[in-house]
Amino acid sequence: MRSLSRLKALQAFEAAARHGSFVGAGKELNVTAAAVGQMVRSLEDWLGSPLFKRRGAGSDRLMVLEDTREALANLHIGLNALDEAMRQLKLRRTSGVVTVTASQAIVAKWLLPRLGDFAALYPDIVVRLDVTDRIVDLLQGEADIGVRCGAGTWQGLETTYLHGEEIIAVCAPSLLPAKGRPDGNWLSAQTLLHDTTPASHDIFPGWGDWAEMIGVADLHVDRGLRINASSAIIQAAITGQGVALARKTLVAQDIADGRLIRVFAECRLPIDWAYFAVASPWALARPPVLSFRDWLVSTWQ
Known part of the structure; x- marks a missing residue:
């Protein structure tokens, strides 16, 4: 000592x-x-x-x-x-370096496609991505700022609401019925994709909730393919492996680009948490970190 x-x-x-x-x-x-x-x-x-x-x-x-x-x-x-x-x-x-932490799904499906816009606005700020599904200790300086899903209560951190979320059903265009709209009979014949990401197991609605909502009593909700990564679930749906229940935010661009189709479009399952930007008070005292936080807010809303 x-x-x-x-x-x-x-x-x-x-x-x-x-x-x-x-x-x-x-x-x-x-x-x-x-x-x-x-x-x-x-x-x-x-x-x-x-x-x-x-x-x-x-x-x-x-x-x-x-x-x-x-x-x-x-x-x-x-x-x-x-x-x-x-x-x-x-x-x-x-300094103009900001270390940002977020899950693989958030980085791959939302953040990366938009980072070019941030770079154009702030050419002097260098963004470093810490892509991980674990909770990074922001109070100990493991990263400057993070994007998290939850109730917005992380002790010692300043949280800024970004966006709410809901669950929708999606599949590849190749799986759509030749005639008519997808219905309960069509869904019963499809492979169901289950997101078993640890964070989603307790807080996300599943196929049982979806079957109840659309009134399909005989849907075998336990069958199908289980994957423990949200980004992989989305990719499986894109490649025609089955029908997925996905976070709307994470599949919005794939739907817009035609890689995924939203089925049962009138149906959605809201969830109780949202996306937040989180950082320690001393990290937000750095202008580059504050600029990134403000950019997240303006981009997401």
Whole structure:
């Protein structure tokens, strides 16, 4: 464990040694010469030996003792290193790098297609993506800002509402019936795609809820293909593997581009949570992070 309790006294000693006087050190440190002298004397008392040979007068009235020169050289290096570290930390606050964390599905289906718009608006800000389905510790600085789904209650973090969500049914165009609209009989003949992502298991409605809503009592809701990744579920639907219950936000672009068709378009299942931008208060104090948060809000709404 480092002992830095006497850091101010060490700083006073190093400055006095360079200037050869307490007066010069005081001007550099913006304190009185008497305060510098007191800090140096407290350091000498703690060490049990003097650090300077004191002369009576002159601008260089302090002479460093020979047996302290090596330690003084290391102290000079150490204080310079501390100063550089502080400069780097301060620079980070205003640097143009923003680390954004979000799940694979959100990044692949919503964020990535829009990042070019952010880059055009803020060419000096570099975005780094931390793509993970785990909850990143934003309070510990693992990322600057995140996009999360939930109730908006994450202790210690500032949350900003982005958008609500609902569940809809989608499939590839190739699965649509040759005549007429999809109905219960058509759905009973399809492979059902089940999203078993851990986060979705308890909070997302499933095929049982959907069957009840559209009035299909004999739908075998437990059959079909189970996948534990929302983005893979969407891709399976695009490639014609079956019919999926998907988050509307995540499939909106695929529907617009014709890769997916929304079936039972009059039906939807609202869910109780929404998307939020989340960040620590000190991360939002950095202008680039705040700009990214504000861009998320304006883009999503």
